[in-house]
Amino acid sequence: MDFAYDARTEELRALLGDFLTKDVLPAEQVAEEQRAAQDSPWTTPPVVEELKTRARGLGLWNLFLPDAEHGAGLTNLQYAPLAELTGRSPKLAPTALNCAAPDTGNMELLAAFGTPEQQRAWLRPLLDGEIRSAFAMTEPDVASSDATNIETRIVRDGGEYVVTGRKWYISGAMNPDCKVFIVMGKTSPEAGDVRRQQSMVLVPRDTPGVQVRRAMSVYGYEDHYHGGHAEVVFDGARVPAANLLGEEGGGFAMAQARLGPGRIHHCMRLIGMAERAIELMCTRAQTRNGFGAPLARQGVVREWIADARVQVEQLRLLVLKTAWLMDTVGNRGAHTEIQSIKIATPRAVVDILDRAVQLHGAGGVSQDYPLAELWATARTLRLADGPDEVHQRSLARRELKRHTAG
Known part of the structure; x- marks a missing residue:
């Protein structure tokens, strides 16, 4: 195993290191001041949008996606030292590079399992940094460390799915730019294989029945820069059957x-x-x-x-x-x-x-x-x-x- 960084990785490391030193780290205090002056602490500070524009201009954009069609086409080994650098400023750097969770995982899901229509509606705006997203899996009433415990129901009703359940610590949901949830729930609770009971559906934030109730703190912090961690209730939220991600039973x-x-x-x-x-x-x-x-x-x-x-x-x-x-x-x-x-x-x-x-x-x-x-x-x-x-x-x-x- 040769862990020497190749030429492209070294080039990107130098470029990213310079960007962090000159732009990102000095912006940390600016972002705090701008956020404190805003009407809502969840709105992205203007300096973050400026950083995103600079990063994209430098080619430091979507580095996490190995698929060259959608991302930078880097291997995991090439991306590792770059992600390490962003960890020096976890509040700003991942977002500035469009490499912040939960959007990264959601983009990977949409790239791998999304239909062309789903990719046009949600993946493209996410890749361009125009919107944010959330992944709704964890629930307060069950041990969510065992994903087969999930109780949220996703029921087929004609040409629609009806989503009912309560989630919490749904990262990114407090940000007004969060436009879509990938919701995991049970479509087939009677299935013999407990790992085939779950499915995922795309639920736009403005769907009737979607209630973002409150921000959950983490050791007293609310993680404003990544859109917080919200409690979200889906109260009979209806979405078209075409919003199913992948296949029924493929959620796990x-x-x-x-x-x-x-x-x-x-x-x-x-x-x-x-x-x-x-x-x-x-x-x-x-x-x-x-x-x-x-x-x-x-x-x-x-x-x-x-x-x-x-x-x-x-x-x-x-x-x-x-x-x-x-x-x-x-x-x-x-x-x-x-x-x-x-x-x-x-x-x-x-x-x-x-x-x-x-x-x-x-x-x-x-x-x-x-x-x-x-x-x-x-x-x-x-x-x-x-x-x-x-x-x-x-x-x-x-x-x-x-x-x-x-």
Whole structure:
């Protein structure tokens, strides 16, 4: 396995690194000021739209899509170091490059399973960054870590589907630019195979019966830049039967296809978050004195920084291996590695951020530094796209099978 970056990746890394330094990072404070001055905190600040225009002009657009027809045509191995860079500014950089969840996963679904009409109506505007979208899967009344528990009903009624159910933590739904939901629910609850009971339908936001009720906070944060995480009720919302995505009973399989790339994208960005934390730790340690000497001279601080560097290098190698396997043997062949990075990366990055917070003292938990919000984001990713325990259960089952006698 050769993980040396090829010429195109190096070119894009340099271009993206320059864009982040000169445009994105300085825009973080500007975006905060603009958002605070707006009537609604959910409206995208003007500076973000300016960043999107610049990124598209630089060719830093839809980098996540390996399909050259719709995206940049990069492999997972080529995209990994680019996604890592965007993790340095998770609030602004992914959106600026049109590489932010949940739109990325939704575009992948539409590109893979959408009809030509569905792609014209929704994929094209998403690819152009004109609208946002949401993926409505998680429910408050069941253990949604087991997708077969989902209770939302999608019932065929003549030429329409009727959607009824309550969802929550539906990312992006508070943003007024969110124009469509991909809703997962049960079309065939009587099917013997519990993984063939679910389907997905496209539900426009303005459909009667769609109620975006409230924003859900995440450790006290509302994630304004990605459109929040909403509670959404579908109260007999009717859509044409042509809004079915894929086939009836294919919802579970499509969800798995969507979540695989999403998990590795999150892990790529988490490494970038860790790199920013290390940078802040080093700056803080060398500019603050305690007990008669710079904090950088304290043995425990040096251990924190050294351990963080080791962890990041380990994680990066595992993520790159996973990306390489996804490119060479497919997502199914990389199943073990995808689950491994989903378990290992958020855990380690939470630890790194926790030490960075500790080093910054009161500043670490304040709004004056990005560390508290980065910590909340990383900690949440131990739940998003499947909690640790679900991946551990599956990974252990596969490992035990390898060592079963006979």
